[in-house]
Amino acid sequence: MPPQKQAANLGDIARALGVSVATVSNALSGKGRVSASLVPRVREMADRMGYVPSLAGRALRTGRTGVLGLVLPDIANPLFPQIAQAIEFAAGSAGYGTLIGDSRGDSAVQTEAIHRLVERGVDGLVVVPRRGTRISDADCPVAVIDSPSTPGNTVSADHRQGGALVGAHLAALGHRRVLLLGNNPASAVQNDRLDGMRDALSGHAEVEVLWIEPYEREREPGSLLDLAGHVAAGVTAVAAVSDLHALRAVTELHRAGHRVPEDVSVTGFDDLSWSGAITPALTTVRADMLRIATIAVSSLVRVIEGKDEAPDGFVVSTDATRVPMSLVVRQTSGPVRRTSYEETTR
């Protein structure tokens, strides 16, 4: 007997078995007391009839939809795939669907996106907020993924510790003069990363920060960073707060005739998808997104399922968890070598 196609419901199963829908519901959910002998019969019949529970019916009755909303600052952000994939996986594993909302880099759109998701009845929200935004009461539990420096309860990678990983790595390689590269002095994430680098390098190397102009897709041709000038001044390593900046550094150094890492080491941050594919492959720092996502989703789910209280204006407490980052050493970072200039002047 082939499984039937058209959606059967609890009533169909109950009728087929001569029992009540309540009993079928209980047998399937394992909640109410049902005679042991009935459970397998119900299950089998449900299978045979191709029973798929109606989420709408369940949602109407329970007031829960089994869906989480994911609000991102800008889907076009290159880091987004990692986050979205991790959240989708964590949510799926917990039995939840993932509805996406895009802030398109705009606070007003972010607010609107949150409202739309709430109207759709999401049970909880994972928000990666736009810089500087605070998520207020959203009529549902919210988990925030952000920098550790953000006030309030958040889950996030430990950007500072990640920075320290880079700093320690470069110090161990013998670098004495390191140029740090960022593009936004107002970014908590960037500052955390830079602070970590500074900490780990202090006592080992001179450090200088170069704030480049904010990233623009179509910047002026020829607007270079003058890395060559810094190299001439003795810099042997460039540590960027993002793979994007690192890539820019590598390509500009190459173009200026320097070799990476023979003349200058370069490190990035985030392990974007292409960072292993360039030549030389980029040394970078990776967040454990799956862990971050799992923490965010599970705290949310605990509140949704009533196992935790929702503290602090409905924002989920995660004890401001910091998830350690890990260093991915590839070919752009190497030991300091004497430059050929110094070698030839001996």
Place this chain on the structure above:
Amino acid sequence: MPPQKQAANLGDIARALGVSVATVSNALSGKGRVSASLVPRVREMADRMGYVPSLAGRALRTGRTGVLGLVLPDIANPLFPQIAQAIEFAAGSAGYGTLIGDSRGDSAVQTEAIHRLVERGVDGLVVVPRRGTRISDADCPVAVIDSPSTPGNTVSADHRQGGALVGAHLAALGHRRVLLLGNNPASAVQNDRLDGMRDALSGHAEVEVLWIEPYEREREPGSLLDLAGHVAAGVTAVAAVSDLHALRAVTELHRAGHRVPEDVSVTGFDDLSWSGAITPALTTVRADMLRIATIAVSSLVRVIEGKDEAPDGFVVSTDATRVPMSLVVRQTSGPVRRTSYEETTR
């Protein structure tokens, strides 16, 4: 009077106004005949009471959820953000939410992801299928975004025309010997792009295809493409089927001591987020994702809302629409110049 907080429903409004829920429903939806004088009163009261329609109630009654599923071959794919953003926007504009599903690069997971979305009651599905997968009946309308060479009804960028754009561009710049770069001879998308390039270059330049090994995040250090060898043999332009390959070409050429584009032009494909940020900025080809998404979503919505028949086993007909791509000329592609070698040997 401040707007009330707790979710009001149709019954609350009806009670407040002394009319029936049916009337309120009709007034709000504009469907049933309601006296003109009542409509604004109902609307106003709904606003004042902070009425938010229950999607669950509506879904249970109408059998529609107002949610579309988006199934992606691999969220980690760098092209994904563009697609997801466009679909989310198009769906949102049409009044639909977007539930995501990730195939994680695995056909079995893809099938499972589709099932999960269908179980969640999505009204339709936008699928970017894994290579070689055909989406069969999914119990809901499906729009497929894929290569034009894929059998069946799909929406897609016109990859071949995009390739021709690159070819024509390089031909116009005077290149006589062009190396095409791909990594998967079985990919319909890549072959379409290459065919377009070949077409446009034929009669103008000698063309050769280099299939590099499939992209791996952590490839063997030092596995280079020997682009230098090709350059020595007279190649003045490298046209890649992806920005990723183009990036690899640029970095390897740099490292081999060639300048881009002075010695060798390089072009990519897809306009990934970083392609304007490298130095030199990457010449590439961009798909009109918003248009593609709009076509996919609107064909889906027409079927869902009963304005079109669902043809061909529930797969939405889009007349196999081909959306033209556009060339983004940046700094990696330039006119052929005599090499300094030849200049100095005169």
Place this chain on the structure above:
DNA sequence: CTGAAAGCGCTTACAG
């Protein structure tokens, strides 16, 4: 251990 009943919020024929 099992069943009858209520009700989540909505929309849609159907009667008035």
Place this chain on the structure above:
DNA sequence: CTGAAAGCGCTTACAG
């Protein structure tokens, strides 16, 4: 033009 009623599919007290 408006209202009473049914019913989408489910779960959960409550009686038996």
